[in-house]
Amino acid sequence: xxxxxxxxxxxxxxxxxxxxxxxxQEHGHETPRPPAQxxxxxxxxxxxxxxxxxxxxxxxxEVCASCHSMSLVSFRNLAEAxxxxxxxxxxxxxxxxxxxxxxxxxxxxxxxAGRAADTFPSPFANDxxxxxxxxxxxxxxxxTLAKARGYERGFPWFVFDIFTQxxxxxxxxxxxxxxxxxxAPPHGFTMPAGGNYNEYFPGHVIAMPKxxxxxxxxxxxxxxxxxxxxxxDVTAFMMWAAEPHLVAxxxxxxxxxxxxxxxxxxxxxxxKKVWSAVH
Amino acid sequence: xxxxxxxxxxxxxxxxxxxxxxxxxLIHSSFVAYPTPRNLNYWWTFGGILSFMLGxxxxxxxxxxxxxxxxxxxxxxxxxxIMRDVNYGWLLRYLHSNGASMFFIAVYIHIFRGxxxxxxxxxxxxxxxxxxxxxxxxxxxxFLGYTLPWGQMSFWGATVITNFFSAIPxxxxxxxxxxxxxxxxxxxxxxxFYSLHYLLPFVIAGVVILHVWALHVSGQNNPAxxxxxxxxxxxxxxxxxxxxxxFFISVFCILFAWxxxxxxxxxxxxxxxxxxxxxxxxQHIVPEWYYLPFYAILRAIPDKLLGVLALFGSILILxxxxxxxxxxxxxxxxxxxxxxxxxxxxxxxxxxxxxxAKPAEGIYVVLSRILTxxxxxxxxxxxxxxxxxxxxxxxxxxxxxxxxxxxA
Numbered sequence: 001x002x003x004x005x006x007x008x009x010x011x012x013x014x015x016x017x018x019x020x021x022x023x024x025q026e027h028g029h030e031t032p033r034p035p036a037q038x039x040x041x042x043x044x045x046x047x048x049x050x051x052x053x054x055x056x057x058x059x060x061x062e063v064c065a066s067c068h069s070m071s072l073v074s075f076r077n078l079a080e081a082x083x084x085x086x087x088x089x090x091x092x093x094x095x096x097x098x099x100x101x102x103x104x105x106x107x108x109x110x111x112x113a114g115r116a117a118d119t120f121p122s123p124f125a126n127d128x129x130x131x132x133x134x135x136x137x138x139x140x141x142x143x144t145l146a147k148a149r150g151y152e153r154g155f156p157w158f159v160f161d162i163f164t165q166x167x168x169x170x171x172x173x174x175x176x177x178x179x180x181x182x183x184a185p186p187h188g189f190t191m192p193a194g195g196n197y198n199e200y201f202p203g204h205v206i207a208m209p210k211x212x213x214x215x216x217x218x219x220x221x222x223x224x225x226x227x228x229x230x231x232x233d234v235t236a237f238m239m240w241a242a243e244p245h246l247v248a249x250x251x252x253x254x255x256x257x258x259x260x261x262x263x264x265x266x267x268x269x270x271x272k273k274v275w276s277a278v279h
Numbered sequence: 280x281x282x283x284x285x286x287x288x289x290x291x292x293x294x295x296x297x298x299x300x301x302x303x304x305l306i307h308s309s310f311v312a313y314p315t316p317r318n319l320n321y322w323w324t325f326g327g328i329l330s331f332m333l334g335x336x337x338x339x340x341x342x343x344x345x346x347x348x349x350x351x352x353x354x355x356x357x358x359x360x361i362m363r364d365v366n367y368g369w370l371l372r373y374l375h376s377n378g379a380s381m382f383f384i385a386v387y388i389h390i391f392r393g394x395x396x397x398x399x400x401x402x403x404x405x406x407x408x409x410x411x412x413x414x415x416x417x418x419x420x421x422f423l424g425y426t427l428p429w430g431q432m433s434f435w436g437a438t439v440i441t442n443f444f445s446a447i448p449x450x451x452x453x454x455x456x457x458x459x460x461x462x463x464x465x466x467x468x469x470x471x472f473y474s475l476h477y478l479l480p481f482v483i484a485g486v487v488i489l490h491v492w493a494l495h496v497s498g499q500n501n502p503a504x505x506x507x508x509x510x511x512x513x514x515x516x517x518x519x520x521x522x523x524x525x526f527f528i529s530v531f532c533i534l535f536a537w538x539x540x541x542x543x544x545x546x547x548x549x550x551x552x553x554x555x556x557x558x559x560x561x562q563h564i565v566p567e568w569y570y571l572p573f574y575a576i577l578r579a580i581p582d583k584l585l586g587v588l589a590l591f592g593s594i595l596i597l598x599x600x601x602x603x604x605x606x607x608x609x610x611x612x613x614x615x616x617x618x619x620x621x622x623x624x625x626x627x628x629x630x631x632x633x634x635x636a637k638p639a640e641g642i643y644v645v646l647s648r649i650l651t652x653x654x655x656x657x658x659x660x661x662x663x664x665x666x667x668x669x670x671x672x673x674x675x676x677x678x679x680x681x682x683x684x685x686x687a
Contacts, residue, residue: 044541072359140553144359147544148552155633165541170549202562242552245362245369252370253540260533267526274522278317278514 034151034176034200037232039168041239044254047247048240051221053084056237059217059230064142067134067208069122072143073241076116082247083240092116135194135207146170146235146242170242171235176200178231181210285312309495314513315520316501318682322392323499325385327524328531332382333487337480339375347427349473351466354429355554373543379421380546381535383569386414394600395621397609398500404601406493409486411598416483418570418594423476425567429469430551435564437472438464443577446584463557503681504610505674512678563638571635572628576654578639579647589651596658603658605666613672617665624657 040049057078060070075095078086086094095114098121104110114121124130130138140148150169153161161167180200185191195205212230223229240246286307288294297303346365348357361368390410393399399407426437441458445451460467498507507513514520538545546568550561566574576593580586596603611618631650637643675681 072356072363077363144552148549150549162537162542162545167542167545249369249373249540249543253536256536256540257533260529260536264526264529264533267522267529271522271526274518278519 031200031202031204034169034172036166037168037172037175037235039171039236039239041236041246042168043165044250046250048082048084048236050083050085051223052233052236053240054086055219055221055223056233056235056240057084058219059212059234060142060237062217063211064234065120066123067130067139068142069124069130069139070120070142070241071122072119072141073244074117074119075114077244079116080244083244084237088116137207139208142238142241144242146174146238148242149173168239171239173200174235174238175231177206178212178235179227309491309516310521311515311517313495313516314507314510315499315516316503316507316512316678317514317519318501318503318678319499319520319523320502321523321527322388322395323501324524324527325389325392326494327520328385328528329382329389330487331528331531332378332385333480333484336375336378336382337484339371339378340477340480342371343375344477347473349427349470351429351469351555354427354469358428370539373539375424377535377538377543377546379424380538380567380569381531382417383421384534385531386417387569390414390597391625393500394624395611395618396500396502397504397604397606397611399601400604400607400609401601402497403493403500406490406497407601408598409490409493411594413483413486413490414597415594416479416486420476420479420483421567421569423472423479425551426469426472427476428551429555431553431555431559431561432548432551432564434464434555434557435561436566437468439564440566441468443587443590446587448584500609501678502610502612503675503678504608504613505678505681508677509679565636568632568636571633572631572654573635575631575635575647576651578635579644579651589655593651593654596655600658600662604662606662606669606671607666608671608674613674614665614669615672616669620657620661620665624654627653627657 040047040052060068075091075098076088077091078084078094079088079091092115095116095118098114098118099111100114100118100121102110102112122130124133124138127138147170151173153169177198177200180198182197182199185197185204189197189204191197192205194207196207196209197204198206212227212234214227215225217225217230219225223233243249286297286304288297288303293303343361346357346361346368348354358372361372363369365371393407393410422436422440426433441455441464444458445455447454456462458468459465460471501507548565565571573590573593577586577590580589606614606617608614611621627650631647631654634643634647634650639647
């Protein structure tokens with residue numbers, strides 16, 4: 001058995017051969033892989049960094065919100081546990097800065113000050129208006145965007161990701177996009193009208209002009225006012241907007257794990273005791 | 280559900296009831312006194328795990344249905360409301376979406392276990408076919424459920440899968456229009472998919488009862504692949520199988536919890552967090568991971584109708600397994616050649632799954648074709664011939680001998 005190759009060994013050798021050929025073909029892609037960032041919310045004990053979420057919210061409010069809606073997030077969410085840590089009064093104050101379209105008791109269309117229960121109003125009246133103002137495509141809504149983006153991990157990385165809990169392809173991709181703008185496309189690259197060159201965008205032509213530049217947003221804390229920092233902060237905020245219960249999920253997850261491991265241990269010894277009679 | 284029970288209720292009230300409806304005796308004979316082979320390994324706990332997962336899916340699903348709105352304009356938003364505003368809604372939804380994947384992991388292990396140990400052979404052919412029916416129903420339920428969040432993959436997945444039926448000659452287009460309830464995937468489609476997604480799990484539960492019934496008539500197969508001959512070969516279901524199953528269900532829950540709490544979106548697709556948009560087609564339309572091998576088979580074949588037939592054929596062929604495998608020895612333990620072909624077949628299925636996730640171009644198509652041919656050859660050529668030419672190892676005289684050696 002040891003000297004002659006088995007059917008199985010031959011088959012696996014064959015599979016290894018063709019799959020390496022397939023992998024070699026795959027490496028032809030020209031879009032570089034987004035660099036992995038360090039995120040406070042990664043891993044089994046991950047938590048959002050409150051100060052970072054507050055900075056990210058400032059960027060969203062002052063820069064992104066002029067084009068991007070965030071229609072599923074309410075002002076009250078800003079004051080909920082595991083988020084940016086606003087007080088209820090602060091969240092209400094933020095809401096009051098916004099004008100919300102409503103109808104009054106007589107049925108007349110009015111604009112009133114926002115309340116904590118309102119969702120963030122959209123910058124455009126509707127999707128078609130948003131598309132018309134932005135070269136034909138509406139800027140994507142921020143509510144789920146951090147989970148709606150990502151990049152292909154490929155074999156074998158996607159297998160390792162289960163164990164390392166690397167779940168941040170979305171945030172890493174967004175940071176890469178925000179910091180991946182080049183002033184001039186590389187030599188020989190023909191840029192269609194209205195396009196911007198971005199190293200990490202599939203096909204490199206992105207409709208969104210470079211949104212962030214150094215010093216654009218004034219921080220209240222000592223964090224550096226650079227594009228790299230802005231990109232990370234606003235992305236962390238987007239991740240919170242997409243998964244507001246992330247912190248609770250991971251905290252409860254740890255408790256569930258401890259419970260299940262203890263339960264499994266107890267059940268194992270119960271089973272062993274029961275079976276000892278017949279073994 | 281056979282006459283293994285000597286159940287006699289203690290209390291007068293229960294005795295009175297038992298005379299009129301002997302349900303206590305039924306439960307006792309099915310889940311207490313029922314003799315199980317003493318040599319079952321942990322691969323045999325997946326039946327229990329599957330029953331548990333069906334329960335989890337039905338319970339979480341019923342609660343999710345209380346908060347979900349099946350309308351093209353509201354479905355995505357209602358799912359996000361569950362994720363954001365319903366108390367522990369995120370937990371319910373992640374349990375349900377990852378639960379589907381866990382259900383399929385368990386059913387694949389269960390099926391491959393059956394193949395390895397020849398559990399489909401006489402006298403368990405009906406038991407096996409009922410299992411294939413459950414698997415088909417699960418695939419339909421999983422597909423219908425995936426459309427409900429009405430994200431991009433939901434919409435385009437539904438479009439691709441329902442389009443299979445347009446391959447039927449002559450009436451294909453009419454059938455598809457009928458399935459959609461319109462001329463494209465739209466609100467009527469979502470409504471009926473929701474209705475069917477709620478219905479099918481209960482159909483599954485019904486067939487599971489038949490499956491368990493058939494199991495309790497023929498008794499379980501076991502790693503030795505020989506039938507129990509005496510009482511020494513079996514142990515009663517309770518406490519032996521119950522403690523063993525409970526332990527492994529708990530271990531399985533650790534895996535389940537890992538996905539739910541730490542990598543809840545790993546098994547899904549990012550595009551499904553984009554609301555469905557009929558005007559924008561995703562770059563790659565990829566089904567859920569558990570359909571990938573069949574998706575690879577579909578795309579391996581250049582003709583649409585033949586591709587769809589191959590897809591359904593690749594599942595239906597499982598129902599004929601009891602007659603395609605001509606060997607009289609059940610367990611791969613005593614079939615040295617079959618054991619190798621089994622693992623090769625397993626590798627081919629994994630390979631097809633990997634190819635199903637790749638774009639249908641270049642070398643991937645070539646590989647898909649090779650593996651698709653092998654997939655069918657395993658059933659149609661290898662298994663029938665193997666039974667004739669393979670020299671099997673001698674079987675032990677009894678289960679207790681295979682466990683305890685000659686001292687028994």
